[in-house]
Amino acid sequence: MKILTLLLSFLLIGCTTTVPVVAKFPDTTKTLTEKCAPLKKIESENVSIVDLHKTVVENYTQYYECSLKVDGWNEWYKQQSEIFNKVSK
Amino acid sequence: MWQLSWMVTLLPNWFWTTLLYGSIIAFLGTYILKFIPPFRIYANIIRPIALVIAFLAVYWQGGIDNELKWQKQVEEMEEKVRAAEEKSKEANTQIETKIVEKTKIVKEKGKIQIEYINRIVEGKTVEIIKDMSEQERAAFLTKQKELQDAIKNCPIPKIIVEEHNKAAESK
Numbered sequence: 001m002k003i004l005t006l007l008l009s010f011l012l013i014g015c016t017t018t019v020p021v022v023a024k025f026p027d028t029t030k031t032l033t034e035k036c037a038p039l040k041k042i043e044s045e046n047v048s049i050v051d052l053h054k055t056v057v058e059n060y061t062q063y064y065e066c067s068l069k070v071d072g073w074n075e076w077y078k079q080q081s082e083i084f085n086k087v088s089k
Numbered sequence: 090m091w092q093l094s095w096m097v098t099l100l101p102n103w104f105w106t107t108l109l110y111g112s113i114i115a116f117l118g119t120y121i122l123k124f125i126p127p128f129r130i131y132a133n134i135i136r137p138i139a140l141v142i143a144f145l146a147v148y149w150q151g152g153i154d155n156e157l158k159w160q161k162q163v164e165e166m167e168e169k170v171r172a173a174e175e176k177s178k179e180a181n182t183q184i185e186t187k188i189v190e191k192t193k194i195v196k197e198k199g200k201i202q203i204e205y206i207n208r209i210v211e212g213k214t215v216e217i218i219k220d221m222s223e224q225e226r227a228a229f230l231t232k233q234k235e236l237q238d239a240i241k242n243c244p245i246p247k248i249i250v251e252e253h254n255k256a257a258e259s260k
């Protein structure tokens with residue numbers, strides 16, 4: 001009986017497993033993780049058309065800066081998913 | 090169980106191959122032993138033992154081959170992951186450079202537009218009008234006058250400023 005138990009436990013040893021290879025989640029870039037700046041307000045008391053124009057232009061600039069980040073994230077996702085999918089094929 | 094498994098893995102691969110061939114030879118040898126009367130009794134003892142050892146050796150030989158196959162696949166996968174990580178870094182650098190360059194352009198464009206209006210307001214228009222035709226210059230001066238009149242006579246109503254500021258809030 002002892003010998004049989006030993007033999008059975010010996011046979012079970014064959015069920016070894018291999019540690020799977022895990023791909024690390026890709027890092028992103030510094031610029032993409034920066035928050036979009038809030039839109040600017042008109043702060044002065046006597047506001048001229050020039051002040052209004054300045055604030056509006058600055059806000060458009062903010063918008064385009066932020067949209068570049070969104071486009072960047074989309075491109076990042078597209079490229080990284082292509083790279084990842086090639087690994088898993 | 091893994092401790093036992095680990096101990097067995099310490100044995101070299103050739104041990105199991107030798108054991109397999111040894112047990113097969115021993116098993117076949119028992120048929121010869123049967124023809125030698127003084128050793129006939131040993132044949133009956135050796136045969137089942139050789140058979141059990143042969144089974145175990147075959148099992149382990151299969152395990153070793155399987156392990157080698159997996160290790161090869163793991164190495165291939167690790168190589169692929171390494172290459173992918175390199176590509177990922179390259180892609181990040183490319184995206185980062187692109188965003189930084191485009192941001193510079195966007196900032197510069199906004200700055201130029203604000204400066205342009207400031208120069209018109211301050212009357213520093215020599216650089217602006219120097220390459221203009223007579224007709225263009227006249228049209229520009231009309232626009233400049235219109236702007237200066239608007240600054241003097243048309244202050245922005247407070248309600249417009251307030252509503253603009255509300256729209257700029259994210260809440």
